[in-house]
Amino acid sequence: MLRFDVISIFGEMFSAITAQGISAKALDKGLYELAVWNPRDFTHDRHRTIDDRPYGGGPGMLMMYEPLRDTFKAINQQQPEQPNHTIYLSPQGQPLTQQRVAELATLPRITLLCGRYEGVDERVIENFVDEEIAIGDFVVSGGELPAMMLMDAVIRLQPGALGHQDSARQDSFSDGLLDCPHYTRPEVVDGKAVPPVLMSGNHAHIAKWRYEQQRQRTQARRPDLLNN
Numbered sequence: 621m622l623r624f625d626v627i628s629i630f631g632e633m634f635s636a637i638t639a640q641g642i643s644a645k646a647l648d649k650g651l652y653e654l655a656v657w658n659p660r661d662f663t664h665d666r667h668r669t670i671d672d673r674p675y676g677g678g679p680g681m682l683m684m685y686e687p688l689r690d691t692f693k694a695i696n697q698q699q700p701e702q703p704n705h706t707i708y709l710s711p712q713g714q715p716l717t718q719q720r721v722a723e724l725a726t727l728p729r730i731t732l733l734c735g736r737y738e739g740v741d742e743r744v745i746e747n748f749v750d751e752e753i754a755i756g757d758f759v760v761s762g763g764e765l766p767a768m769m770l771m772d773a774v775i776r777l778q779p780g781a782l783g784h785q786d787s788a789r790q791d792s793f794s795d796g797l798l799d800c801p802h803y804t805r806p807e808v809v810d811g812k813a814v815p816p817v818l819m820s821g822n823h824a825h826i827a828k829w830r831y832e833q834q835r836q837r838t839q840a841r842r843p844d845l846l847n848n
């Protein structure tokens with residue numbers, strides 16, 4: 621069973637994936653387990669300090685080394701037998717792709733470090749982080765939402781997470797093309813009809829049309845995805 625250990629000062633945010641939807645059902649089915657660790661629990665001062673000012677000056681605060689080190693130690697004491705892979709979500713990371721998600725989905729254990737403030741002391745990354753990942757080229761206020769997106773993408777690839785028909789469909793995604801258009805009832809609405817080929821019952825024609833649509837859309841919207 622896949623285990624996630626998450627380091628975050630805002631652990632309650634993760635109810636966004638544990639309370640509803642496919643990720644909640646997968647948790648109930650025992651397809652993964654999740655533990656959230658708060659670095660504040662690994663401080664020793666009265667104010668439970670986990671941030672401090674940056675050397676060299678500059679705006680904002682950084683997450684300090686020692687509380688994070690002690691959090692990593694506690695996590696690794698709990699699961700010494702399982703090999704661990706630690707990911708830091710940051711704008712400086714490698715862009716996440718579906719191919720990388722599929723590789724991560726085969727791991728038994730993933731630790732996710734969620735940065736806040738202006739990030740973490742670089743020595744944390746050097747000593748404890750295996751991989752730095754960005755879920756896109758933009759900045760948000762913390763690593764928690766990026767972590768939840770990575771987790772959701774990995775969870776839905778776990779066997780049993782999707783109904784059979786969905787898992788068949790998501791395979792069409794992993795052929796590196798954008799998805800084709802989709803339609804459902806009614807057949808005509810506000811003067812717009814469903815493409816007749818989809819009403820034909822000719823499954824070979826339907827498959828050909830859908831693939832053609834995928835290729836046209838990818839060429840038009842994301843030519844960078846072609847020639848892979």
Ligand SMILES: CN(C)c1ccccc1CNc1ccc(C(N)=O)cn1
Pocket residue numbers: 709710711734735736737738739740753754755756757758759760761762763766
């Ligand atoms: C607070 N910031 C700027 C920060 C700085 C350093 C690390 C983490 C953070 C947390 N923010 C993040 C995290 C990830 C992504 C992403 N694209 O995956 C975007 N923002």
